[in-house]
Amino acid sequence: MCLAIIGKVESIEYPFATVNFKGTKKKVRIDLIEDLKIGEYVLVHVGFAIQKVDSREVEQYNEIWENVINSLQ
Amino acid sequence: MRSKIIFELAKKIEKEANGIRDIKIMHLCGTHEDTITRYNLRSLMPKNLKLLSGPGCPVCIIPDADLQAVFHLIENANVVLTTFGDMARVPFEGKSLFYFKSKGCEVKIVYSIFDALEIAKRSDKPVVHFGIGFETTMPSTALAILDGIENFYVFSSHRFFVPAINHLLSSNIKIDGFINPGHVSTIVGVKAYEKIEIPQVIAGFEPEDVMLAVYQLVKSIKNGENKVFNEYKRAVTYEGNVKAQMVMNEVFERENWDWRGLGVVKDSGGKIRKKYEEYDALKVFEDIFSNFEIKEDPKKRACRCGDVLKGLIEPLECPLFNKVCNPKNPVGPCMVSVEGTCNIWARLGGC
Ligand code: SF4
Numbered sequence: 001m002c003l004a005i006i007g008k009v010e011s012i013e014y015p016f017a018t019v020n021f022k023g024t025k026k027k028v029r030i031d032l033i034e035d036l037k038i039g040e041y042v043l044v045h046v047g048f049a050i051q052k053v054d055s056r057e058v059e060q061y062n063e064i065w066e067n068v069i070n071s072l073q
Numbered sequence: 074m075r076s077k078i079i080f081e082l083a084k085k086i087e088k089e090a091n092g093i094r095d096i097k098i099m100h101l102c103g104t105h106e107d108t109i110t111r112y113n114l115r116s117l118m119p120k121n122l123k124l125l126s127g128p129g130c131p132v133c134i135i136p137d138a139d140l141q142a143v144f145h146l147i148e149n150a151n152v153v154l155t156t157f158g159d160m161a162r163v164p165f166e167g168k169s170l171f172y173f174k175s176k177g178c179e180v181k182i183v184y185s186i187f188d189a190l191e192i193a194k195r196s197d198k199p200v201v202h203f204g205i206g207f208e209t210t211m212p213s214t215a216l217a218i219l220d221g222i223e224n225f226y227v228f229s230s231h232r233f234f235v236p237a238i239n240h241l242l243s244s245n246i247k248i249d250g251f252i253n254p255g256h257v258s259t260i261v262g263v264k265a266y267e268k269i270e271i272p273q274v275i276a277g278f279e280p281e282d283v284m285l286a287v288y289q290l291v292k293s294i295k296n297g298e299n300k301v302f303n304e305y306k307r308a309v310t311y312e313g314n315v316k317a318q319m320v321m322n323e324v325f326e327r328e329n330w331d332w333r334g335l336g337v338v339k340d341s342g343g344k345i346r347k348k349y350e351e352y353d354a355l356k357v358f359e360d361i362f363s364n365f366e367i368k369e370d371p372k373k374r375a376c377r378c379g380d381v382l383k384g385l386i387e388p389l390e391c392p393l394f395n396k397v398c399n400p401k402n403p404v405g406p407c408m409v410s411v412e413g414t415c416n417i418w419a420r421l422g423g424c
Contacts, residue, residue, distance in 0.1 A: 003104060003412070004209065004256045029187060032212055032317045043259060043308050046157070046206075047185025048213045051259040051314055054307040065078045065281055072085055072288070 004045035006053050009038050019044060075281065082284035083117040089291045090119040097247060098122065098290050099384050101238065102129035102254035103412020104278050110421045112280040122291065125384035128237055129254055131206045132159045132410035133382055134332045138367045139230045140165050143203050144173065145365045146228065150358055153179040153196055155189035156203035159410040164403065166370050170203075186217045193225040201226045201354045204343075207234040209256040211343055212317035215324035218345070218352045228354040231343030233327060235265050240338045242271060246383055250290040252276050252283065255305045260321070262313025266301040277305040324349055333406070334379030376405035381414050388415040395419050 007019035007026070015031040019042060030036050030049045042049040056064075090096070100106065106126045109115060115124050128134050140163055147154050147170075154170065161170035161182055174180035179198070183189045186202055193200035204214045204227045211231045218227060234257045241248065250272035258265075258275045266273055272293035276286035286304050293300060303309055323346075330342025345353040355362060376398070377391040388394045388407070398404035400419050407413035411420075 004259075029185075029213075029216070031216055032314060032320070034316060043256070045209050045256060046213055047187055050209065050212070050256070050317065051308050051310075068281075068285065069078060069081050 004043045095121045096249040099125040099127040099248045100252040101127045126414040128382040130412040133406040136331045153200045162409045163406045205230045208260045211321045215320040226354040236341040252286045258309045263311045270299045273301040275303045334382035378405035378407040388418040
């Protein structure tokens with residue numbers, strides 16, 4: 001119920017968008033997100049985009065975590 | 074690479090917790106329990122740090138009274154009932170919504186409330202959606218109500234989660250810090266927790282996120298910093314999703330509602346406002362509910378879901394765990410829902 005997954009927006013037909021979840025495409029509602037653009041990542045919960053997700057964090061996962069570890073004293 | 078990061082963080086937690094008193098950290102989301110159990114993160118915790126599971130499963134915290142009311146409705150009114158899959162399996166006196174479906178009642182499992190709206194558009198019967206979930210889910214229910222489909226109604230079992238944190242703090246369970254629920258937080262934002270006086274970290278759902286949250290909490294507990302940190306910056310902002318908050322607050326108001334395990338939690342109930350009562354199943358079918366009486370389920374007397382939800386016991390301490398009560402034949406909701414702690418421990422081998 002609180003599950004949400006991250007996908008990439010492929011096309012927009014307001015209030016819907018087609019979102020790609022690692023190859024599986026789904027139509028989701030995007031009414032709750034301001035200024036959504038194709039190519040951005042969203043967190044989807046029960047058929048709803050609930051928040052945009054920073055694409056840099058999704059695409060550069062390892063590099064970011066290495067920096068986090070190094071930053072901890 | 075991932076295991077290297079996780080082990081690095083485990084070493085840092087160990088070092089930080091070295092020499093301090095015994096501490097208890099509670100997470101508040103079924104998905105966090107899944108991550109912790111799946112990656113066996115409890116085995117990486119120092120001996121003086123206990124990682125507890127809290128009331129973060131929306132199916133589990135719904136009291137039997139709500140479920141009985143929905144059973145009463147479908148037994149006495151000619152309606153189509155829609156709900157999410159996990160909710161349909163929760164038993165009361167040995168019956169579940171799937172039982173009523175097998176007896177010919179129109180119970181339909183939906184993935185999204187908008188599937189329920191589509192069912193309503195195609196049906197000439199009243200369609201009632203059994204709405205469950207915290208702030209993560211409430212905006213979608215609010216939008217569905219605002220869509221204004223005339224034969225579509227909601228039986229709201231929605232609960233605002235943030236008041237439950239205050240409730241836990243005022244109870245006798247001694248918790249030193251919370252891992253706040255990531256997805257609820259995408260909606261409510263960091264600001265929702267600022268007045269809660271205890272160390273908190275909003276965390277994502279990768280094992281690295283949870284380990285980093287624990288590390289930060291140990292530091293905060295040591296330093297007496299009653300602040301909220303946002304580890305899940307990739308999805309959670311300070312303000313949260315303001316548009317979602319607006320639609321949620323437009324449709325729902327807060328009442329003091331009961332939670333399984335926690336009892337009545339002040340301002341936690343997601344009651345549909347009077348302005349939208351034409352979509353509120355409780356109002357529309359009030360005649361049917363007028364003779365409804367709450368009962369106790371004798372089959373659940375030995376179930377300790379309430380204590381599991383408060384972090385007082387672990388599933389293994391329930392005598393029914395994985396014996397009488399298992400994922401195929403659940404006794405309590407914590408064994409039904411994939412986000413329930415008992416279900417997660419039974420499937421993934423928690424300890
Ligand atoms: S194992 Fe089953 S009976 Fe025991 S607390 Fe969990 S859900 Fe309830």
